[in-house]
Amino acid sequence: MPEVGPLLKHWRAARRLSQVALAAEAAVSLRHLSFLETGRAKPSRAMVLKLAGVLDVPLRDRNTLLLSAGFSPEYAESALDAPALAAVRDALEAILGQQEPYPALVMDRGWDIRRANGAARRFFAFLHSGRAAEPPGPPNVLRRMFHPDGVRPHVTNWPEVAEALVGRVRREALGGVTDERAQGILDEVLRYPGVPAGLRTLDVTGPLLPIVPIRYTRDGVRFAFFSTVTTLGTPQDVTLQELRIECFHPMDDETRENVRAHVSPTTAR
Template sequence: MSDVGTLIRHWRRARGLSQLALSAESVVSLRHLSFIETGRASPSRAMVLKLAEVLDVPLRERNSLLLAAGFAPVYRESALDVPEMAAIRAALDAILTHQEPYPALVMDREWNIRRTNAAAARFFGFLQAGHDTAAPGPPNVLRRMFHPDGVRRYVRNWPDVSEALVRRVRREAVGGLADERAQSILREVLAYPGVPASLKSLDATVPTLPVVPIEYARDGREFDYFSTVTTLGTAQDITLQELRIECFFPANEETRRLAYALAESAAS
């Protein structure tokens, strides 16, 4: 079986499609699709891109498919701070600023935190105030939530939140280098002290609650948030497609009041 055939079969199965279903959705004959997957036929560049589009393969992995088929990659990966990204940075900053006084952050596919608004810095600074230690490495959502020196100690419903996060990582990470790195970070955090061994065997396909709130508490103050995750539409750059914008919203009036109080305290 050819490398590209193996990858196409991997993504087809990851998307829960039979050969017949993929054949129908991509308008490719079942016989030709079978030959591609088994290496008896070599797909054209257009065919690789067509199948990748139908399978909703991330741009980074579309480049891998093209390379495996003997073609040059077509999608670039740009640094977020280059001049060409000025409009994107402005859009991200507008979203983050609009979320004030509630936390919001931008993370990549490996759960590294790329940007935050002032509310996020203020809130997590409040949680970590007085501690000389923190989660290791660059800012990362998973490390921050699972490490004993992160915010874990202030999350009242940490068992529910940790379980939801593990399921989410495993559900989203279905292939490719970025997903392998996310899975590697997940294995790292599951080995932290105090993390239940049962989290290692969670089934990502089991349905979860529609929304899992995060209940923080410190110094007599309780913040109950739920979050939404937004992506950039029609992104044609790997960096942009992999960005996730997570915005936190108050689940009750008390959290709303405390968020405004933190903002007013910082302003004064």
């Protein structure tokens, strides 16, 4: 287990705050903050949580900070199917249902697909129809997009989408949203056949595009979507904070018509 001082310094650097700025925002003395980072002073439990709050440290990493300082974790990590999360599951299903007839899914921190609406299942079944192979492992957004047996053959702007996904994973890693598992999956998919080696050294410090459309085609049927990502507000559970709800929206009338013709419950094949 790493020492708490270097971890605090890591998060301060990740948030691009000087010691002076953090000390001012947290209302602690600069001298005390310096002593905490160097290990000359040990923080109280309240101080760890206070600094973590100012630094907007994710809940999983706040638990790590507490453990490193010799305290028990503060935040539970519940299974998504736990009885205590029943209301949240109902909310997720409502959001997914409201997105019909367009795809929507729920991902965890490792990009595994935890929930999907009927439109998402029908759409990806349409793309995959007639193919025997599937990407390895449980349903996962990164594997599905990068593996030759996933949707990659049907994404006409795949290089653009792949670069945006890699940048997103790495930016989230810098912010502490992801963890070693997501990084491991990214390393795995970047070794798949046909994936450009340049993606392994992609610079993620440049400006972001407002949206990155995803353009699919199968047997001459075309779809163009952009997506929005939603998180749960003020979660107090690690699992809930790490959930991402991704909803796909049509970019043109052709997509709307093709969804009605090929992905609706009565026409999906």
